[in-house]
Amino acid sequence: MREYKLFINGEWVGSNSGEMFDDINPATLELIGKLHKGNDEDVKNAVDAAEDAFDAWSSTPAPQRAKILFRRQGCLKTEKKSFHA
Secondary structure, three states: OOOOOOEEOOOEEOOOOOOOEEEEEOOOEEEEEEEEEEHHHHHHHHHHHHHHHHHHHOOHHHHHHHHHHHHHHHHHHHHHHHOOO
């Protein structure tokens, strides 16, 4: 069964609580995978990471940010089959 972690501070991490829940396809009721259940501490870690990254990201020129985002879009298109069962 595929396990989906939380993406915090540029890394895929398990939830602090270790709790997970089932992801069910509503059309087939098939179990797709197990997702980590974030809690208040996970949210705080994500917000702290975003705040830490804000200055560097906001001072990056818009054309450079666009290049980064388009490059990531290409990666997502290439990897999209790995995101579902």
